[in-house]
Amino acid sequence: MSRIGLLGGSFNPAHGGHRAISLFARRALALDEVWWLVSPGNPLKPKAGMAPLAARMASAIEQARRAPIRPTAIERELGTRYTVDTLQAIGARYHQDDFIWLMGADNLAQFDQWKDWRDIAHIMPIAVIARPGYDDDAMASPAMAWLDRFVHEPATAKDWTDWRPPALVLLRFRPDPRSATLLRQSDPHWHLRYAGRALRDPVTHAVINPEEPF
Numbered sequence: 001m002s003r004i005g006l007l008g009g010s011f012n013p014a015h016g017g018h019r020a021i022s023l024f025a026r027r028a029l030a031l032d033e034v035w036w037l038v039s040p041g042n043p044l045k046p047k048a049g050m051a052p053l054a055a056r057m058a059s060a061i062e063q064a065r066r067a068p069i070r071p072t073a074i075e076r077e078l079g080t081r082y083t084v085d086t087l088q089a090i091g092a093r094y095h096q097d098d099f100i101w102l103m104g105a106d107n108l109a110q111f112d113q114w115k116d117w118r119d120i121a122h123i124m125p126i127a128v129i130a131r132p133g134y135d136d137d138a139m140a141s142p143a144m145a146w147l148d149r150f151v152h153e154p155a156t157a158k159d160w161t162d163w164r165p166p167a168l169v170l171l172r173f174r175p176d177p178r179s180a181t182l183l184r185q186s187d188p189h190w191h192l193r194y195a196g197r198a199l200r201d202p203v204t205h206a207v208i209n210p211e212e213p214f
């Protein structure tokens with residue numbers, strides 16, 4: 001049985017901030033590894049400016065090198081689009097493992113806009129990682145008003161496999177200014193570095209062709 005953290009996102013592109021947060025969560029939660037769920041298409045983000053899936057996966061694999069991090073486009077294989085469906089399917093497929101959902105405070109701030117967000121909280125524990133500029137909004141969010149009764153102390157974070165969902169832990173992390181938005185602004189054609197690459201998914205081992213747009 002493995003202890004696995006799940007970090008979802010577009011990874012458009014993946015960058016050192018994703019890696020730093022994942023390694024921090026691994027230490028804080030005593031995880032065996034972290035899976036990056038590279039979304040084929042985030043329902044809350046516009047398709048304009050979204051690089052092809054193969055390019056985003058390639059950037060994630062590059063950033064995860066020599067770390068206990070495995071990027072995956074498993075949602076493409078599962079046929080899921082929403083987090084609630086993805087987490088249910090992953091839990092069923094890998095029922096021998098323990099999973100915890102990782103998300104930044106920016107996501108907690110708008111968590112109530114996610115499809116069946118309360119059901120997500122019932123599927124597995126959640127670890128929220130602080131992000132500069134978002135903490136106040138996250139704490140004042142409608143989702144946090146509901147989740148507040150299920151918060152566990154950070155000192156007990158490594159015991160998360162003993163928690164019965166809903167369960168939430170808030171983790172403090174040093175500010176990291178890196179973001180995919182800033183990287184795209186400085187290098188809007190970053191994805192061309194990965195053009196033409198066919199990849200094998202590190203989790204499912206399925207081949208991801210460069211022609212796939214999302």
